[in-house]
Amino acid sequence: MSSKSVADVANTEPEFKLVEHTCPNCGHQEMWVFYEVRDVPVHSCLMMPTRQEALDFPRGDVVLGYCENCGFITNTEFDSKWSAYAPNYEDQQSFSPTFNQFALDLANRLINKYNLRDKDVVEIGCSKGDFLVLMCELGNNRGVGIDPSAVVGRVQSPATERIRFIQDYYSEGYSEYVGDFICCRHTLEHIYPTAEFVGTVRRSIGNRPTSVFFEIPDMGRVLKDLAFEDIYYEHCSYFTPGTLARLFRASGFEVTDVYLAYGDQYLLIEGEPVSDLSGKIHPFEESPEEVKQDMKYFATHVQGKINHWKEHLKTAQExxxxxxxxxxxxxxxxxxxxxxxxxxxxxxxxxxxxxxxxxxxxxxxxxxxxxxxxxxxxxxxxxxxxxxxxxxxxxxxxxxxxxxxxxxx
Missing domain, CATH: 3.40.50.720 (NAD(P)-binding Rossmann-like Domain)
Incomplete structure (x- = not known):
């Protein structure tokens, strides 16, 4: 723990702590801790069969740290031993008409933009396979879905005959499954060694002209809207447009687009593997300094929102x-x-x-x-x-x- 004071970082309360912690995005050796929630369940989507098992579920701490070098935010207390995704990890959203329309529009846009017809599509972190099935249905594509929580047969479609589901974590061992397009939706935020993971994807592609598409929650909105409900243990990695784009460039991808969707809740990035980066910065990217200002705003005001909801529930109960x-x-x-x-x-x-x-x-x-x-x-x-x-x-x-x-x- 450093002896530096809050005055070195901000002129506002609360006090931030500088800790020795390696940023998994850029390798910087220090991070500023600005938000803590102790004793929370280490998973929120693993379904428990009994109330007692749910109450006895393992707990951990969320201690968010900000990297002044690249702007990345991570849970400095995250322990990867709890990353136990399995078929009972239930995060399927396709029972919502609103979400289904978003997924349909997104799939059609990607298929048209990248001419994904009669092609090979790989989804890393495919969950139960809804989006991959949609991509294969709409474009008559072939698919490979890699996810330890995949459930073969959950999604019913003739397109599943052209899809292989692999119940496992993605690794370089699956580099044979690259195809023409790689998508990865709502997975990167669950991965602590972010640079290592994106680097693995890039090495797997090699010299092949495979486009990539990633989708994750936008931390910029969380900070600005004081959305404490979007901070939980299994989300160990928090990205803004700039931190995500900088990671992809550092990993050997030319960033072709960065944008928000779904009520500006989701952050989406598209890229192409290259050997020589152009150095082009996307206009939507923000600087680490801008992330710092949003971080300070969140740290200063989030307790007020938490107190508001505590009082609301107390009043309703009374x-x-x-x-x-x-x-x-x-x-x-x-x-x-x-x-x-x-x-x-x-x-x-x-x-x-x-x-x-x-x-x-x-x-x-x-x-x-x-x-x-x-x-x-x-x-x-x-x-x-x-x-x-x-x-x-x-x-x-x-x-x-x-x-x-x-x-x-």
């Missing part, structure tokens, strides 16, 4: 209101365990049928189906992701459930 959370995934787990108010929410609802009857790690609540609300008739529903409010309201209207929707952001 008034005897029936409070439900819609969305049982990582945002829900981070929201409740950060606030330490799990007992002030009665029920958790989710549209994913594979979650129903399962229990949330660290929280212990059973996940209910939306139909449960017909009988329960809650006074308010806290929506973990506001982008789903319209489709949720439509479902409630169809079920005859009259309640107040309160988006988290």
């Amino acid at each position: 008034a005897g209101k029936r409070v439900v959370v819609w969305g049982s995934g990582s945002k829900c787990v981070a929201f409740l365990t950060t606030l330490k108010t799990e007992n002030q929410v009665q029920y958790i609802v989710d549209i994913n049928p594979h979650r129903h009857g399962q229990f949330i790690p660290g929280v212990g609540h059973e996940i209910m189906s939306p139909e449960f609300l017909k009988e329960y008739q809650p006074d308010e529903i806290i929506v973990m992701n506001p982008i789903y409010c319209a489709e949720i309201q439509k479902m409630l209207d169809e079920m005859g459930v009259s309640t107040e929707l309160i988006p988290l952001s």
Whole structure:
């Protein structure tokens, strides 16, 4: 631990701590710690069969550090021994019409832009295979999906006859599966050695003209919107447009595009493998100094938002209101365990049928189906992701459930 004071970094509270910690993005040896959440579940999407198993789930600490050299943010207390993804890791989002439309539009755009018709598509971290199946359906492509949580047969489609699913973590051992296009959606944020991983992808491609596409959460939005619900243990790596682009260039990719999507929640990058970089900087990139300013804003103001939600739940409980959370995934787990108010929410609802009857790690609540609300008739529903409010309201209207929707952001 360094003896440097906060005055070296910022002129505002709270105090930041300079720690000796190697940045996994650029190798810099120091990071500034600016946010801590202790004793949180080390996974939020591993479904537990009983309440007791959910309550006894292993816990760890989130201690976010900022690298002044490249702007990258990571959990300095992350322990890779908890990276145990398996078929019971349930993160499938394709039961949402809103998300499905986004995925459809994205797949069509990538297919048209890269002429992915009758081609070979590889998806690293394919989860249950929804997007890879879509890419193969729409473009009559062949696919390989690599993910330890893959479930063969979960997604029904004639295109699955042209897809091979490999239940494993991606490594250079799978370099034979490169194809014409590599996509990797919502995986890089789960990987601690980020430079090593992207470098592995680049070495696997070699001299082949394989385009790459990655999609992850945007940390810039999290910092600006004080979105503490988007910070949880298995997300050990947090990117902004600039930190992501700098990593890809350092790994041997020419960055062809960087942009936001899905209500500006997702950060997307496209690139091409090259031997000689042009040095071109994408206009959407920000500097490490700009990330620092957003980091300082977050560190200074996030406790106010946390206190607001603590008071909201306390007031609702005292008034005897029936409070439900819609969305049982990582945002829900981070929201409740950060606030330490799990007992002030009665029920958790989710549209994913594979979650129903399962229990949330660290929280212990059973996940209910939306139909449960017909009988329960809650006074308010806290929506973990506001982008789903319209489709949720439509479902409630169809079920005859009259309640107040309160988006988290």
